Amino acid sequence: MDSVQRSGISENMALCHSCHFVSSLVAPKKGYSMRCPRCHSKIHLRKENAISRTWAMVMLGFITFLPSHIFPVMVITQLGEGTFEKTILAGVHNMAEQHLYGLAAIVFLASVVVPLFKLVGLTVLLLAIKYKKLQYRFQLTRMYRIIVFIGRWSMVDIFFAALFISLLQLGNFVNIQVGLGAPAFASMCIITMIAGEMFDPRLLWDHQESPENV
Amino acid sequence: MALFYLNKASNKDTTHLSHVVCEYCDLLLDDVHIPPHYNLCCPRCHAVLYHNRADTLSREYALVITGLMLFIPAIFLPMMIITPFGSAVKVNMLDGVFVFLKQGDPVVASITLWGAIAAPFLDLFLLFLVISCIYLDRIIKENPYGLGTVILKNPISFAIRSAAAGGLKDYGVMFFRWYKEIHPWAMLEVYLLGFVITFTNVDKMASSADAQPGYGFYAFIGVMLACLLSSVTLNTQLVWQFLDKRKVS
Numbered sequence: 336m337d338s339v340q341r342s343g344i345s346e347n348m349a350l351c352h353s354c355h356f357v358s359s360l361v362a363p364k365k366g367y368s369m370r371c372p373r374c375h376s377k378i379h380l381r382k383e384n385a386i387s388r389t390w391a392m393v394m395l396g397f398i399t400f401l402p403s404h405i406f407p408v409m410v411i412t413q414l415g416e417g418t419f420e421k422t423i424l425a426g427v428h429n430m431a432e433q434h435l436y437g438l439a440a441i442v443f444l445a446s447v448v449v450p451l452f453k454l455v456g457l458t459v460l461l462l463a464i465k466y467k468k469l470q471y472r473f474q475l476t477r478m479y480r481i482i483v484f485i486g487r488w489s490m491v492d493i494f495f496a497a498l499f500i501s502l503l504q505l506g507n508f509v510n511i512q513v514g515l516g517a518p519a520f521a522s523m524c525i526i527t528m529i530a531g532e533m534f535d536p537r538l539l540w541d542h543q544e545s546p547e548n549v
Numbered sequence: 550m551a552l553f554y555l556n557k558a559s560n561k562d563t564t565h566l567s568h569v570v571c572e573y574c575d576l577l578l579d580d581v582h583i584p585p586h587y588n589l590c591c592p593r594c595h596a597v598l599y600h601n602r603a604d605t606l607s608r609e610y611a612l613v614i615t616g617l618m619l620f621i622p623a624i625f626l627p628m629m630i631i632t633p634f635g636s637a638v639k640v641n642m643l644d645g646v647f648v649f650l651k652q653g654d655p656v657v658a659s660i661t662l663w664g665a666i667a668a669p670f671l672d673l674f675l676l677f678l679v680i681s682c683i684y685l686d687r688i689i690k691e692n693p694y695g696l697g698t699v700i701l702k703n704p705i706s707f708a709i710r711s712a713a714a715g716g717l718k719d720y721g722v723m724f725f726r727w728y729k730e731i732h733p734w735a736m737l738e739v740y741l742l743g744f745v746i747t748f749t750n751v752d753k754m755a756s757s758a759d760a761q762p763g764y765g766f767y768a769f770i771g772v773m774l775a776c777l778l779s780s781v782t783l784n785t786q787l788v789w790q791f792l793d794k795r796k797v798s
Contacts, residue, residue: 340576340593341576341577342574342575342576342577343570343575343576343577344575345577346577348568348570348577349570350570350572350575352572353726353729353730354725354726354729354785354789355572355598355599355785355786355789356789357568357569357570372795373722373789373792373793373795374722374725374726374789374792375722376726430750433753433754435749435750435753438746438749438750441742441746442746445742472574473593473594473595476573476574476594476596477594477595479573480573480596487733487736487739488739488742490660490664490736490739490743491739491742491743491746492743493657493660493661493664493743494645494661494664494665494736494739494740494742494743494744495743495746495747496657497645497646497648497649497657497661497665497743498628498629498640498645498743498744498747499747499750499751500648500649500652501640501644501645501647501648502629502631502638502640502747502751503751504648512652513648513649513652513654513657517649517654517657518654518656518657521656521657521660521661522656522660524660525660528733532733536573536574537573537574537575539574540574540575540576540593540594541575
């Protein structure tokens, strides 16, 4: 392995994120933006304002995480048995009570563990860049890829609620309403997915002179 | 007949790339040769950068058309049927959206609509348009006079066809860029997991209710497989090369 590895930014070679075409950057005329010669989308050496945009989205994610678990996702009114307000965690508890342990585990993973992992993981990535603790950047880059990959699976709770509520609503044997938790949870999913796309893991590799140059 | 002919352009060769930049760690590699059916992994961060898959564009065309045809039954036919107290209750995919709209929750309704219906449809439809653009372009290139060749070398038909051939690749590039943007938002496999959870829950909850999947569910499985398989077998770099209008040296 070379002692000094060449990176795109040092050679002024930009990767097009849309078509993965590599082109050498030429400073554009004033008022023009740099475009990929093959697919004409905008190209940058790094994503624009990646750090501050990701911070904003992660903060928003943390803010929406709380109401999504405090407020109920469904409000169920059963004849003669009163009203139940079901948060996501209560739903998990309910499934475990009915001995559906696998389902309880899936819902718990998808709606609590995955969003928390995404938010905390992105925070760790941002802090690592901020304080230049880059000795674990190989592992951090791998974690970033996992964060992007598992992001979509937290939407499973929304789809579950959609099918469940419409099924029982049409059945007319219970009255079931959507609670405040559902929009909070759905927007949290979308926000964390956008946060993952806004972050640029190449910022972890920009400091070649860090002591642990593996 | 034309489509059989187009299968000739398969990549059985090693792909050669003059420059590769890792998407995740910005490592620059020069003169990379990738044998067929091999992946290129970044030596520094171990991310998979390039799949040198075979050219199965005609298979993807078939898959995408199948998926688009199955989309209508997948949306409108009932996905799940329960029969509490003797009367059947049927739910399809659109009910899952409209129930939120009816209860005054447009945020969740639009997110469900986007992730489960709109994004997968656009995903398939844009890929259909891209492959159509590539094929039409090739057909015109192979036979620039069209039907005119049969009768006489008709200049009008030649003019129309060459004008179309100029614009087709531009449209293909535009559609493929949109496809790349929309693709991560198509979440049919997540919807399937949601369906499984609902199904088991309802089955367990009401013992009098007999839950069973409807025809819409089978159509939905077809759409999901079409979506997944077309994206898994697609050689994106090859599509970009087909759409490239610049003169390749």
